[in-house]
């Protein structure tokens with residue numbers, strides 16, 4: 296499968312002489328794959344997202360998204376990457392429908408046809424009848440659904456979810472995770488998701504990557520490793536150990552923790 300996202304020995308420093316936020320980061324995400332990244336605070340997850348979005352420049356190494364450099368070839372990726380963050384980032388003075396239409400206005404592709412698609416998308420994310428509501432009239436979960444529809448409106452090939460369900464109560468988060476996954480699969484999208492929830496990662500990902508400071512991969516777990524409840528428990532423990540920064544040597548090459 297072709298790689299939708301590829302990091303090769305990437306380094307990122309915020310200023311000369313400062314410790315790197317990302318040291319030597321190499322990983323890839325295949326087209327159509329759903330990868331979750333977990334890792335303790337400050338290990339460079341959001342910095343990696345900014346590099347993917349072309350919002351920051353790597354200090355070394357190579358970042359490729361859909362085969363191009365996201366910073367140098369920013370225009371070639373317009374509308375091809377959708378993002379959902381922990382906060383909805385909706386414009387409070389615009390209705391739900393008009394918020395969904397923002398990316399189309401930036402791309403200058405707003406038309407009666409695309410407006411009809413926005414209405415359809417709001418329906419798909421469970422907001423039929425709320426098109427004319429303003430953000431302050433909607434619950435947190437509903438606002439995050441608007442943000443999801445806004446991310447999907449350009450039919451992006453890649454979806455980035457950076458703690459997208461982290462601020463919601465568990466029932467709302469579970470419903471939204473289900474819708475997010477269903478829509479991403481139906482659209483054949485590549486998903487890169489950052490989460491602090493191991494259950495979320497294990498329930499949604501095809502593969503889980505563990506980052507540690509400074510920005511590098513210290514564990515990798517394909518779904519085939521957590522098919523049975525016992526395997527899931529073992530992988531969960533291995534993930535917790537890696538995130539807690541316990542010796543990498545305690546976790547074997549398959550990502551499974553060795554008995555002490």
Ligand SMILES: Nc1ncnc2c1ncn2[C@@H]1O[C@H](COP(=O)(O)OP(=O)(O)OP(=O)(O)O)[C@@H](O)[C@H]1O
Pocket residue numbers: 309316334335336337338339340341342343
């Ligand atoms: N704009 C910036 N200027 C200077 N340092 C930064 C900047 N952005 C991030 N950093 C530093 O880079 C490191 C990685 O930060 P980053 O936000 O990528 O981590 P994270 O894994 O996303 O953390 P969290 O899980 O808490 O969101 C941290 O030490 C942070 O202080």
